[in-house]
Amino acid sequence: MLIYTCEQMRVIEENADVNGLSYVEMMENAGNACAEKIHSTIVGLNSATKTVAVLCGSGKNGGDGFVIAKNLCDKGYGIRLVLTNGYPTAYESKIMYAYLEDKPVLVSDLTQNYDACVSACMSAAAVVDCVFGIGFHGKLDETTSKFFSAISKSRAKKFAIDIPSGLEGNSGKIESDFFKADYTLAITCYKPVHILKPASDQCGIVSLIDIGIDEKCYEAVGSDVIVSAEHNEIKRFFKPRDPVANKGDFGRLLSVCGSRNMQGAAVMAASAAVESGVGIVDCVFPDAAYPAIAAKLTEPLMNPMPSTKEGFLRADNLKHIIELAEKSTAVLLGCGIGLPEDTLKIVSGILANVKKPIILDADGINAVSFNINILKETSAPLILTPHPGEMARLTGLSVEEIQNNRVKVARDFAVQYGCILVLKGSNTVVAGPSGSVYINRTGNAGMATGGSGDVLAGIISSFVCQAMSLQSATIAGVYVQGLCGDNVQKKYSMHGVTPTKMIGEIAEVLSNFE
Known part of the structure; x- marks a missing residue:
């Protein structure tokens, strides 16, 4: 198993963009693939609701969430979109958010309607974390920390996209509250957080999501790739022993x-x-x-x-x-x-x-x-x-x-x-x-x-x-x-x-x- 640091992941994405797979396409591929994985996991659940709460930050990870929301909405799920830090600021994320304009999606802002956001997660069949990604460092803000602590009590299946928000991608340390995932969908490659304890224990079942990046895009990271041998x-x-060895x-x-x-x-x-x-x-x-x-x-x-x-x-x-x-x-x-x-x-x-x-x-x-x-x-x-x-x-x-x-x-x-x-x-x-x-x-x-x-x-x-x-x-x-x-x-x-x-x-x- 190969493990790439967050910095190496950025280089891989840059190479993919240079080689013709744009950031917008990567985001669409990631969101669609994650939505399919989420659907296949929860479709057989005997849940009283067919609602999915998608938590989106203002950066690129939130963009993945908007694609997931659109895809699951098209499959018939009721979508509760929770904006944890306001409307998207990343260019690609703004494009993906626009795709939701004509969809029957209920949008709540965590900073303005905290109780409604908690309620949406508590009553959902699944909660999808697209708040922070590989760029996260340090500790969560007080509101998000309190929010994650509250929704951890939900019986919904919890999916983290790439990295559970509140954990750092390059280490196994835990410094604050975080999104407690049942499943983590690792985008393109595994990161150190997926295997380093104690953080890896909070990722749940980790699955790799292919977003169409060509293998040659990985070559530029050189020999610094981390390996977990199986x-x-x-x-x-x-090696087998020679039968006449001494x-x-x-x-x-x-x-x-x-x-x-x-x-x-x-x-x-x-x-x-x-x-x-x-x-x-x-x-x-x-x-x-x-x-x-x-x-x-x-x-x-x-x-x-x-x-x-x-x-x-x-x-x-x-x-x-x-x-x-x-x-x-x-x-x-x-x-x-x-x-x-x-x-x-x-x-x-x-x-x-x-x-x-x-x-x-x-x-x-x-x-x-x-x-x-x-x-x-x-x-x-x-x-x-x-x-x-x-x-x-x-x-x-x-x-x-x-x-x-x-x-x-x-x-x-x-x-x-x-x-x-x-x-x-x-x-x-x-x-x-x-x-x-x-x-x-x-x-x-x-x-x-x-x-x-x-x-x-x-x-x-x-x-x-x-x-x-x-x-x-x-x-x-x-x-x-x-x-x-x-x-x-x-x-x-x-x-x-x-x-x-x-x-x-x-x-x-x-x-x-x-």
């Missing part, structure tokens, strides 16, 4: 994870990697953590190394770690390693000397935040998997700034530092050095628990070792972990999701990709 696309990342064919992962008080991070990361199919896992950890880790891991090779008195890896282990890295396919670095001075030296030393792919997680990321330029100096291909707090330390931005601009922040960082960036959270974002962006839609809030990141790091690292490209391995890893979390949630409840249970689901989830 199951069949992910499945292509997994363990060496599926890679060797060096896991530099864990400390005396965080042995679980090393255990979960290594276990997830093993369950995800890597050939061999080499675990490096401080010897102070050996009893706990050895008691829980069976498949991986153990490389306990001298620890500090606090139970962290000593910096003088660096040479040995680099030697092991040279024999490995990829290196997972950071889960539970802590943040003493020795860790900073180990992380910087590995980045400076290892040329194999490195997956940086947790304290590996925190260590880098003290010297961010090392990301530009390393020769190793990099995958970073920060949560918003770690991303804040990397960028100097606040968590709020990051959460409000997840796609842009992830993309900008990946491009600037030439890495794969995984910004974890609801709708995890995977950004590549070319500016590509993938938004994940699997997973649930139950996965917001300590250890989930270790599981994800292990899965991604395992896929890298099995000869997937870094970007494919990362996208697949995020998708697979989300499915594991969804499986656990279905079996045990949202509160019952744990990292260990997710690891137990990996094999079953992967069976769907063979």
